[in-house]
Amino acid sequence: MAYTDTNGIDLSGVTGRLLQTVDLVKNPAPQAIATDTVNGHVFVLQVESSATASAGNMYLNRIDRQTGVRTGSMQLKGFGHGLAMGVEPVGADSHVWTEVGPLHVTSGGTAFGKAVTRFRFEDGAVLDGAAIPQERKFTAPGSTAGTGPSTDPVNGLLTVMYHQGGERRFTRYDLTGAAAGDWAPVGPTFTVPAGEDTTPAVPSPYPLEPKLTFQGFASLGDVLYVYQWAPYDKDKDPALPSEFPGITFLTSYSWTTGQRLDRQVVTGADGLTRREPEGLAVEVDPATGETRLLFGFSNTTPGSEFARDVTIGWYPTRPAVDGIKVLSDWEDLVLEAGTAPGAQRPRGRLIAMAGTTHLQLRGTLTCFPGLTADGKVATLPHRLRPTRPARQNVPRNNFHGRCVCRVEADVHGALWAYGATADNAITWIDLDGVSVAWR
Incomplete structure (x- = not known):
């Protein structure tokens, strides 16, 4: 109790x-x-x-x-x-x-x-x-x-x-x-x-x-x-x-x-x-x-x-506000070489709702000349890093109907993108919808 x-x-x-x-x-x-x-x-x-x-x-x-x-x-x-x-x-x-x-x-x-x-x-x-x-x-x-x-x-x-x-x-x-x-x-x-x-x-x-x-x-x-x-x-x-x-x-x-x-x-x-x-x-x-x-x-x-x-x-010691506790406010992700911010820079935060902590991401990643294999695209600050992999499917550039990839944050804070291939390069990733259970 x-x-x-x-x-x-x-x-x-x-x-x-x-x-x-x-x-x-x-x-x-x-x-x-x-x-x-x-x-x-x-x-x-x-x-x-x-x-x-x-x-x-x-x-x-x-x-x-x-x-x-x-x-x-x-x-x-x-x-x-x-x-x-x-x-x-x-x-x-x-x-x-x-x-x-x-x-x-x-x-x-x-x-x-x-x-x-x-x-x-x-x-x-x-x-x-x-x-x-x-x-x-x-x-x-x-x-x-x-x-x-x-x-x-x-x-x-x-x-x-x-x-x-x-x-x-x-x-x-x-x-x-x-x-x-x-x-x-x-x-x-x-x-x-x-x-x-x-x-x-x-x-x-x-x-x-x-x-x-x-x-x-x-x-x-x-x-x-x-x-x-x-x-x-x-x-x-x-x-x-x-x-x-x-x-x-x-x-x-x-x-x-x-x-x-x-x-x-x-x-x-x-x-x-x-x-x-x-x-x-x-x-x-x-x-x-x-x-x-x-x-x-x-x-x-x-x-x-x-x-x-x-x-x-x-x-934390502060109570939730409107049912939400902000455990770490928005912080920039550190992007890998060849990856750049889109219209909004990639950021992340931790919030808790109803006793469950969520990692939330927002912003857009652009990749030049494009990812052609699974790879690391960014690093999360220490305050956002999970001790179990946190993953979610997100929108990406549409290529012959293939318009979704998976992003996954690991225990070391590496944010990986999965799904790119030599004939299906990923040129941008939308992170705005990421809200995944975090531990």
Whole structure:
């Protein structure tokens, strides 16, 4: 049953896309996400492979939020695993909150930072956690294991997750005060109720592990959001294919009452090859002013066995207007060589109607000297790219009664045209009627 919280977020509702299948600086999967919308950046943490580096080393990627191009990176030595992160814009700089050592190393060899810290992003820099002065590190009172920070840019708060007495706890602090070393708690500390890490009984094609794995968190106003994952249980089904790793859950809690508000299976970006949940964050969209809850997924980079890329989706907070939510307004498509705009330039947008998201296109493509085989004609912006092919038949130039071709958008944003042959060249394509279900 749908539930909309005080922020306007429905965890069972439609979602948009910020970035899709963006390559990272190294092979391992992303761990945590955050954005600096003032300066136009997306930040993604990765754990450096323990096969080639000491446990607890991470990479921090900086990505252009409009183009998806990676614009810089840092190496963080002795920081931890990347349970969560936050970013503050300070003028033209981005100041990053992460966990940091001393490290808590599990019996399985995974290292988590026991303190949180804040530093300025410097492209190409190598930062050693052991060299950070103690006064720039904070450990929540009573914390015994891994920790992680997350920023609420709307309310100017920093939330710190930590462990105490075998329980997972969250405490909020004033963001400006914490940056200055004032760690006075704001409001109550939230303790995750017992049993909340038990995997819910949901339809699944394979057996699920009995305990949920923590994958990140974010806080917005009175609501705490927790990201969890139920991997498929290989112990119960050894033949289980690795490209289908499990089911993702997103749960919301009230800071005021301490009670669960909602829990839903996350259906966004469900067509990724290896879809593993990684990171939550809150941002305010610089174009519309809308507050959004971001959620990340890792995926296998095409053509590789171990390399992972990152996809980031988001939940809207604004209600529908006349039954329609605009998830991404009209944007130009990038045309291939030999393809040009017609009377109206080719553009696309995402809208949601009655709980279904649609990719809509408009404009005309002209092709010179003409397509004589199936081919790519344009590229969609990241915000429009589906994770399952989206296709529709559209009008084209009439040649002996053949006046329809198929256009199809793929997971990488390529828009393909199908139906041209050597004796039946396509010279123009009308996109005005494209309105196709998008996932």
